[in-house]
Amino acid sequence: xxxxxxxxxxxxxxxxxxxxxxxxxxxxxxxxxxxxxxxxxxxxxxxxxxxxxxxxxxxxxxxxxxxxxxxxxxxxxxxxxxxxxxxxxxxxxxxxxxxxxxxxxxxxxxxxxxxxxxxxxxxxxxxxxxxxxxxxxxxxxxxxxxxxxxxxxxxxxxxxxxxxxxxxxxxxxxxxxxxxxxxxxxxxxxxxxxxxxxxxxxxxxxxxxxxxxxxxxxxxxxxxxxxxxxxxxxxxxxxxxxxxxxxxxxxx
Numbered sequence: 001x002x003x004x005x006x007x008x009x010x011x012x013x014x015x016x017x018x019x020x021x022x023x024x025x026x027x028x029x030x031x032x033x034x035x036x037x038x039x040x041x042x043x044x045x046x047x048x049x050x051x052x053x054x055x056x057x058x059x060x061x062x063x064x065x066x067x068x069x070x071x072x073x074x075x076x077x078x079x080x081x082x083x084x085x086x087x088x089x090x091x092x093x094x095x096x097x098x099x100x101x102x103x104x105x106x107x108x109x110x111x112x113x114x115x116x117x118x119x120x121x122x123x124x125x126x127x128x129x130x131x132x133x134x135x136x137x138x139x140x141x142x143x144x145x146x147x148x149x150x151x152x153x154x155x156x157x158x159x160x161x162x163x164x165x166x167x168x169x170x171x172x173x174x175x176x177x178x179x180x181x182x183x184x185x186x187x188x189x190x191x192x193x194x195x196x197x198x199x200x201x202x203x204x205x206x207x208x209x210x211x212x213x214x215x216x217x218x219x220x221x222x223x224x225x226x227x228x229x230x231x232x233x234x235x236x237x238x239x240x241x242x243x244x245x246x247x248x249x250x251x252x
Contacts, residue, residue, distance in 0.1 A: 066117070096166045184198055
């Protein structure tokens, strides 16, 4: 079985306000196709088998994932043990590592963009929606601010970032899975986070008293959410971190 994703070329209910907004939307659409073709086959990414278009839309023939979004399970109040959360975030990190190895930065790592292949427990997690992904060379710094503010690294807000920005987003996801809230700006809308400068001031991570998590877990999250990008591990290092493969007994 396959999934057919149809994306309208003109999705606006009202006429667009400018030619620039139309060009941006169409470039985002083309970008998603190009990135997915460049990534190719992967167990942790929704595979694009083919694409075709007509006058009104672009149609993508993709892997069928029936387990729903990771965000849906978080919002449903699903309780994740450290071991389960670490396993899923390790999958997210592996996805980011595969992208980086192909010269691609994801730039929009968030629970909305990861689907479970099946509804059953233990189902693989697969990345989807690469509309904001971009090409990047080793050591290159990017200036285009894009993504979802609550998952953006400070340097993305400041328009001077590289691959380490994806690590920050993974740290946000791990925190959110364990505590069912975002580490910064949880009670703010995305617009409020951006306009209030919430991420610019996100220099220290606070942890709720419950649920209890191990010191190793807190340390890993703090390193992923290090304000200075130089203090953050890169994606392969984070994926190989001992915490990602070992959970302290009693932290379940």
